[in-house]
Amino acid sequence: MRTYRDEGIVVGGHKLGEADRIIVILSRNHGLVRAVAKGIRRTKSRFGSRLEPFMLIDFQCHVGRNLDIVTQVELIDPFARAIAADYDAYSAASVMAETATRLTEAEPRTRTQYLLLVSAVRSLCNREHPPRLSLDAYLLRAMAVAGWAPSLMDCAQCGESGPHRAFSPALGGAVCSACRPQGTALPTTETIIHLAALLSGDWNRAEATAEHNSAEASRLVMMYVQWHLERHVKSFSILENA
Template identity: 40%
Template sequence: MRLGEADRIVTFVGRGQGKIRAVAKGVRKTKSRFGGRLEPFTQVSLVMWRGRSDLDIVTQVDAVESNRPVREDLDRFALGQVMLEAVDRVVQEKEGSPRVFNLLVEGLRGLGASGSPLVLAWFLLRLSSVAGFAPSLSDCTECGATPAVWFSPGQGGAVCAACRTPEAAPVAPGVLKLLNDLLVEGAWMKTDPEVMAAAARLARSYAEYHLERRLRSGGASEALAARP
């Protein structure tokens, strides 16, 4: 967020501090002393001065990990934006959340390395679990029956035909297994584009339901996954 002609309010997520909003003075100047170290997705070490207002002031920034591949590729950037949106919803101001911080670091690394939209699906599933609403992806979440071939975010994930509510949607073969493999093993492998797109869509819809927020960039993952 811009502040005056040269300053900007920057939002950080800290391992032990939660969400922090601080003023970076002069960051919009051509010869800013912060350089590119306050670009999106960059992991940094900060020194801040606590002012009289609710906003701290950034006094020193050292880059720890740039995540440049995410920032410089449009597809990766779009997927990374969804990660940041979701984290912004989960993490509270000045309340430490080391598990979410570590998950974001791992997710951005994976996104930079592969660029697969399944990295985002994995991230949203893991974030849902960390936030306390892990989905059921095999047995019916209501009665435990298997196979469960319907999916309902409101019911907690996979459901059988007998337990499904009207908002539950049928799931194509292989989609729930792919999501379960992502959640359990954390491995994103290239598979059928239609299965990938369906998996990305379910992961996003589940996260949006429980975060109570529509992820503005969320459709990017399905579009990328559907590419042949």
């Protein structure tokens, strides 16, 4: 019987039959794992809450014909408990989990994305930064790791030194007036500088940004992510309704 063991963070799942559930785990060494947790929806399940979203786990799976089967789970860090207690943190973590899933579903090597997600969710749990700032920083870095790092100072098209006001997701970030397509967003310079601070981890500058610039930056990040993923991130609707 072929089995494997790894650590990972639960990023989703859905019901299967009357008592089972398909669990989606972003793992350190085995990419994005989709596996069946048998009987998990019964009250006497031996796995129980250990496979709830945002739990950091050590798990073992048996390799199945179509789907692997979870055979053992040990809890490393119960992120879900702190996340569920704060709606803003839950909203941010939901977007993080969905984005991580989209970025890794076709990638065999996901260790860097895994470590980035774990770090971001742990930061949410520890209340290190405001949840929306943590989310925007995570999204920018996750896109960069995936090969879509936005240009936030020099023009994404011609390379002219910035900062520049125009921001085009399709062209790769900030663009100069000569390269700016018609209808491109025109955020303030402060907003672009805020995005650069989030991407680089300059939290002192990021947290000092005015609220309206921070909100404008969040909208740009949302546009950028959805453009490059070429699909709607459903969990963004949680943020819009918050």
